[in-house]
Amino acid sequence: MSGISAEQVAHLASLARIDLTDDEIASLTTELDQIVASVAKVTEVATPEVPATSHPIPLENVFRDDVVGETLTVEQALAGAPDHDGSRFRVSAILGEEQ
């Protein structure tokens, strides 16, 4: 069964703010469809009695104490930024709103 349509790929691309050409959409649709089909094989062995899981290792409640640790300097924080004003990251104007 085909899981992924070209419309879905185009929609995902727009959510992710990635410009795709029609050719790219077509090839990604095929590739993603194959990936989804491979992963879907799991459903062949998972019976309804097997609960959905988000983690393969049975661990829980891994916490840390509320104690302040080391922070980056501003220079370190901005070191990998394409652009900054010396204290803040500089990004192109956003037509939208804060979430």
Added chain:
Amino acid sequence: MARAELMDFDQALELFEPVMGFEVHVELNTKTKMFSDAPNVFGSEPNTNITPTCLGLPGSLPVVNAQAIRYSISLGLALGCSIAQTSRFARKNYFYPDTPKNYQISQYDEPIAFEGSVDVELSDGRVVSVPIERAHMEEDAGKLTHVGGSTGRIQGAEYSLVDYNRAGVPLVEIVTKPIYGAEHSSPELAKAYVSTIRDIVVSLGISDARMERGNLRCDANVSLRPRAAAGEPAAPLGTRTETKNVNSLRSVERAVRYEIQRQAAILAAGGSITQETRHWHEDTGTTSAGRPKSDADDYRYFPEPDLLPVVPSAELIDELRAALPEPPAVRRRRLKGEWGFSDLEFQDIANSGLLVEVSETVAAGATPAAARKWWTGEIARLANAAGTDAASLVTPTQVAELAALIDDGTLTDRLARQVLEGVVAGEGSPAEVVASRGLAVVSDDGALIAAIDEALAAQPDVLAKIKDGKVQAAGAVIGAVMKAMKGQADAARVRELVLERAAATES
């Protein structure tokens, strides 16, 4: 932008039933962030409270703050919620530079707390039970400053600057179920609900709850549905709008009222409501359209693979339940008794949303009467003039200090009001303003006597009248002395001294 048509509020309520829902974000005051050991501090230099995790740098991993879990459970319990046996974090995917990872760690279908209710008291004494859908944990986003353009707003900005100090600060988002039946009291209930949440988090000690700093933020959902004729089934729910950026108690009330009036005008004219977010503008008291809801709310949630499930033990939940402070309604009754106020005096405080401020001022040493007088009087007046909440102007400690300066005779009420203005203007603590503005009462009798003798000598006719026993004539001398002291004297003490000096003077 054209101002929207508004329908008269009472007329809107005749035609439509308002239905509300709220999302309140509470920033927790833990020492560190939700998933990193970066400090959780307000007001630092940009990008100084940052770790690789806050920036989502490759190889960094989030680890949950144990204290944030405890605080979230306590809040859930205080909201009357059940605490989930297993709760999980999820990625909320969206692409915007306020989150450097391109997702926010939140909770989706397994929140830490669910199904509760909060009793909210209205000014007429009615208690409304607001149903709580869920309270979930998440991380705050960074702060964007839009540069360029005329207004500093998003439209027309040339670029944006990002400070990630706030990114990762622990948040609990409290989501109500739809609230029906508030009718004319809807705007008031909105304010009272947020005020009650604020009371709860302050009494739990889990948030600084300063709305002007964004510690407590409210998104208000409002929809209208036409009233059904007698015998007919209720109409389906109308399309809702979500007003964001409502960051004072006063604005919550105004924003709900505005949306009811705006939507009613559109619906009555045969139009339809667009499902969208709307921005609240404090300055104009209006909302404007943000983005439409339908195409953007596609967050592709999935379980956060970097974090493990949270499974609180029954012992922990019992421990936190036993440590809960008294519920707000009980606390109100107790405080009212302790403070000895009449119903009216107490309502005055509660309806202004100043319960927290007054009780903290009393805790800081002021008498209840003084605390009430300043908060509901002069401070409320200044706040109203500035279009903000009283709590954003001064701290309870400062008000207690002001009251103490009056009690020890350093200040008169009149001088104290000037000192208060200085404190509000950011000139420092009351004592500092007294010093810098030179506002203390002249309590040095020597200085007063010198001024009195001078005034008596300048007005021999008045002196004669006083010596004749016409003490009301002393007013002219007292006035002259107060003027010479620039008002910084205790008039009653001046009067005493004037009479003493007059009696002692040879005429």
